[in-house]
Amino acid sequence: MTAISRDEVAHLAHLARLDVTEDELDRFAQQLDVILQSVQRINEVAAEDIPPTSHAVPLTNVYRDDEPRPSLSRADALAGAPDTDQDRFRVPRILGEEE
Amino acid sequence: MSDITKKTAAELGEAIAAGDLTSEQVTSAFLARIEAVEPKIHAFLHIDADGALATARAVDARIAAGGKFGPLAGVPIAVKDIVVTKGLPTTAASKMLEGWIPPYDATIVERIKAAGLPILGKTNLDEFAMGSSTEYSAFGTTHNPWDLNRIPGGSGGGSAAAVAARMAPLAIGTDTGGSIRQPGAVTGTIGAKPTYGGNSRYGLIAFSSSLDTPGPVTRTMLDAALLHEVIGGHDPLDSTSIPQPVPPVVEAARTGLTGDLSGVRLGIVKEFASGEGAEPGVIAAYQAGVDALVKLGAEVEEVSCPHFTYALPAYYLISPSECSSNLARYDSVRYGLRVGDNGERSLEEVMAATREAGFGPEVKRRIILGTYALSAGYVDQFYGQAQKVRTLITRDFDAAFAKVDALVSPTTPFTAFEFGARTADPYQMYLADLYTIPSNLSGGPAISVPSGLSDGLPAGLQIMAPTMRDDIAYRVGAALESTQEPRLSDQIPDVA
Numbered sequence: 001m002t003a004i005s006r007d008e009v010a011h012l013a014h015l016a017r018l019d020v021t022e023d024e025l026d027r028f029a030q031q032l033d034v035i036l037q038s039v040q041r042i043n044e045v046a047a048e049d050i051p052p053t054s055h056a057v058p059l060t061n062v063y064r065d066d067e068p069r070p071s072l073s074r075a076d077a078l079a080g081a082p083d084t085d086q087d088r089f090r091v092p093r094i095l096g097e098e099e
Numbered sequence: 100m101s102d103i104t105k106k107t108a109a110e111l112g113e114a115i116a117a118g119d120l121t122s123e124q125v126t127s128a129f130l131a132r133i134e135a136v137e138p139k140i141h142a143f144l145h146i147d148a149d150g151a152l153a154t155a156r157a158v159d160a161r162i163a164a165g166g167k168f169g170p171l172a173g174v175p176i177a178v179k180d181i182v183v184t185k186g187l188p189t190t191a192a193s194k195m196l197e198g199w200i201p202p203y204d205a206t207i208v209e210r211i212k213a214a215g216l217p218i219l220g221k222t223n224l225d226e227f228a229m230g231s232s233t234e235y236s237a238f239g240t241t242h243n244p245w246d247l248n249r250i251p252g253g254s255g256g257g258s259a260a261a262v263a264a265r266m267a268p269l270a271i272g273t274d275t276g277g278s279i280r281q282p283g284a285v286t287g288t289i290g291a292k293p294t295y296g297g298n299s300r301y302g303l304i305a306f307s308s309s310l311d312t313p314g315p316v317t318r319t320m321l322d323a324a325l326l327h328e329v330i331g332g333h334d335p336l337d338s339t340s341i342p343q344p345v346p347p348v349v350e351a352a353r354t355g356l357t358g359d360l361s362g363v364r365l366g367i368v369k370e371f372a373s374g375e376g377a378e379p380g381v382i383a384a385y386q387a388g389v390d391a392l393v394k395l396g397a398e399v400e401e402v403s404c405p406h407f408t409y410a411l412p413a414y415y416l417i418s419p420s421e422c423s424s425n426l427a428r429y430d431s432v433r434y435g436l437r438v439g440d441n442g443e444r445s446l447e448e449v450m451a452a453t454r455e456a457g458f459g460p461e462v463k464r465r466i467i468l469g470t471y472a473l474s475a476g477y478v479d480q481f482y483g484q485a486q487k488v489r490t491l492i493t494r495d496f497d498a499a500f501a502k503v504d505a506l507v508s509p510t511t512p513f514t515a516f517e518f519g520a521r522t523a524d525p526y527q528m529y530l531a532d533l534y535t536i537p538s539n540l541s542g543g544p545a546i547s548v549p550s551g552l553s554d555g556l557p558a559g560l561q562i563m564a565p566t567m568r569d570d571i572a573y574r575v576g577a578a579l580e581s582t583q584e585p586r587l588s589d590q591i592p593d594v595a
Contacts, residue, residue, distance in 0.1 A: 006215040008471075009467060012470045012471050013463075013467055014451075015470050015474070016167070016423060016467060016470045017447065017450045017451045017454055017455075018451055018454045018455060018458070018467070020455065020463065027460075028463070031464060031524075031525050032337075032468060032471070034525070034526050035468060035525060035529075036468075036471075038415075038526050039413075039415050039481070039485075041409060041412050042412045042484045042485055042488050042528065043484055045488060045491060047405060047487075050490050050491060052230040052483060052486030052487050052489070053487075053489040053493060054309065054489075055309045055339070056310075056540075056541060056542025056566075057296040059338070059339065061338075061567065062335075062338040072203065077202060079200065079202055080202060081435070082197060092440050092442075092449075
């Protein structure tokens with residue numbers, strides 16, 4: 001079944017917030033098609049009554065006492081920021097004037 | 100090549116502790132080797148000579164003052180550039196993180212520092228650890244010391260090549276679908292993937308969180324075990340870390356080196372034994388390894404793991420799904436690259452332009468594949484089914500380990516291929532991980548040990564053991580190594 005079209009790849013790239021070039025669209029559509037055909041096989045074996053495993057370690061919430069501990073200093077935390085203002089991260093405007 | 104760089108990490112640690120060598124001498128010798136060989140190999144993305152020498156001198160001073168350290172104190176190490184290191188650039192081989200300097204250390208790096216190992220630098224990898232050849236690094240590929248026209252494996256090609264070319268006696272890799280073991284196999288080195296949860300993931304840049312596992316890359320089994328004990332053990336900062344002590348891997352490696360495997364039962368995975376699609380030379384090297392293990396007293400029987408052949412397709416649905424989610428954080432807003440922020444584009448447009456510019460082809464392919472596998476209408480058919488296959492594979496392991504102590508298989512279906520040979524067809528590249536993926540899906544430990552040469556290139560034998568029984572894999576691996584005189588890792592061509 002699943003043949004993945006060029007339009008579908010474009011849609012998925014949009015959902016993933018990924019600009020792709022025209023050339024990439026052609027290439028990815030063809031490559032993803034091959035990959036999807038190959039992975040289809042999993043449907044041969046995984047029956048209704050098999051419980052899914054999402055993780056190798058049984059996951060449980062891990063709690064600790066709510067005690068203050070040392071954290072990164074302000075200078076360390078800001079060291080990787082492209083721009084700062086008054087000990088804070090400075091980020092570009094994302095809303096228009098009227099919003 | 101100096102005599103120092105020929106020694107194993109265990110030998111260097113002993114010499115430093117005994118005062119026969121200083122850590123500064125050892126570290127300087129490896130830095131000199133890097134200077135000589137790195138232009139041909141390109142194993143490193145960042146070299147920290149000053150930092151390594153400063154650590155070495157500090158360790159020397161503390162040893163001279165009678166300070167107590169572990170057996171690897173003063174022995175230098177290289178760290179895969181997907182593990183964060185305070186004050187040292189960490190890029191995951193992606194333009195997205197070019198120039199980023201982390202403000203903290205991964206837990207395994209903290210442990211490496213506490214044990215007194217100078218960090219030589221950060222090693223090359225496939226971008227965000229996605230690949231099997233290190234050809235998807237944004238900063239140039241790494242070359243295999245056995246043949247400079249061939250790939251060093253991936254994603255940990257830099258770590259494996261650094262160890263193989265004797266630029267570092269030890270390295271850290273990470274293994275999501277085989278990224279420690281496959282590079283180990285194709286460079287003639289040891290690649291050990293510990294039990295998932297046995298080694299902390301805190302400070303590893305996430306690719307596929309339910310699979311990623313950090314572990315040792317070395318030239319000998321004992322070195323791998325010594326490093327495993329340095330980095331292993333419970334970490335409260337990682338909620339998936341198993342609250343149990345590190346298995347006695349060093350003791351197991353020493354036992355293995357005596358060459359006695361009597362009473363050890365090994366299972367040959369029937370579904371992998373045929374070697375379908377594998378190079379005949381790789382299968383022959385593997386068979387020679389099995390024969391050597393039998394001579395040491397191991398009992399061998401064939402066991403059936405009928406779902407192992409479905410591991411590859413399940414992995415290539417699960418890991419892209421987790422990757423598409425994990426890599427959503429590179430959104431141009433919080434950290435990393437930002438492109439096209441000229442005040443005229445919308446936030447979404449800046450995000451999409453940034454991700455287009457910052458990610459390479461394999462990463463994009465997997466993000467799109469993961470987005471597809473998780474999308475409404477397909478999630479049950481793909482992601483849900485893949486998780487059921489994961490259950491079936493874990494059951495296969497459980498059934499096998501009810502009969503035998505460990506499973507053996509080839510590590511890879513083929514030896515190091517030439518650059519570009521598999522990049523056009525991603526599925527052909529994915530086949531490199533055919534044998535390594537089952538233990539990632541189940542979480543159990545697995546180690547690749549060199550088992551021979553095929554057309555002059557190394558091939559590996561993989562040993563898979565039950566969860567938190569890493570010691571069994573170390574014992575069997577060390578026994579196999581003990582039959583090789585000289586060790587395969589001592590036969591790596593000198594590229595200088």
